[in-house]
Amino acid sequence: MTFTLTINGESAAELLTALQQLNPTPLEKPQSKPAKAPAKQQRPAPAAPEKPAAAPAEQPEPVAEQQLAEPENTDAPAITPEQQLTKIRDLARSLIAAGKSKEVQKVINSTGARMVSKIPEDSYTAVWEQLCKIKEEHDAAD
Numbered sequence: 001m002t003f004t005l006t007i008n009g010e011s012a013a014e015l016l017t018a019l020q021q022l023n024p025t026p027l028e029k030p031q032s033k034p035a036k037a038p039a040k041q042q043r044p045a046p047a048a049p050e051k052p053a054a055a056p057a058e059q060p061e062p063v064a065e066q067q068l069a070e071p072e073n074t075d076a077p078a079i080t081p082e083q084q085l086t087k088i089r090d091l092a093r094s095l096i097a098a099g100k101s102k103e104v105q106k107v108i109n110s111t112g113a114r115m116v117s118k119i120p121e122d123s124y125t126a127v128w129e130q131l132c133k134i135k136e137e138h139d140a141a142d
Contacts, residue, residue, distance in 0.1 A: 013089065017117050084124045089116045091131045095138070103134050 092104045107130045108116060111123040119127055 013086070017115075081121050081124065084121075084128070085116065085119070088119070088124060088127055088131065091128070091135065092116055095131060095134055098138055100134055100138060104131065107131060107134070 092108070095101075095104050107127055108114070108119060110130075111119050111127060113119045113123075
């Protein structure tokens with residue numbers, strides 16, 4: 001049997017989402033990290049893309065301290081649902097990397113969704129709070 005699979009997207013986050021839809025089990029992290037180039041050979045960073053790409057090979061920095069709710073200052077731009085989902089996805093990834101995949105999946109499933117990208121918008125705040133609680137418990141255990 002032969003088949004061809006084509007995945008189109010503009011960012012690494014879209015690629016990860018498509019892969020998660022194919023196989024809902026978490027992907028393993030690569031065993032070895034790429035060697036860093038010497039400082040003399042580094043090139044200037046390219047211009048930032050329109051959409052920020054997630055770093056799939058690196059563990060994202062903890063985001064538990066970030067606020068998911070809209071800022072109190074009404075002059076600042078409101079956080080969009082897409083930005084909320086990105087924060088939830090980043091926190092979920094860091095928890096999965098820390099060995100909390102069952103707990104993360106339980107939180108996601110509690111909304112009726114099978115994956116982060118399918119969480120209903122009205123559940124974002126509750127999911128964020130539950131994931132932050134898992135993060136706090138994990139950090140306290142360390």
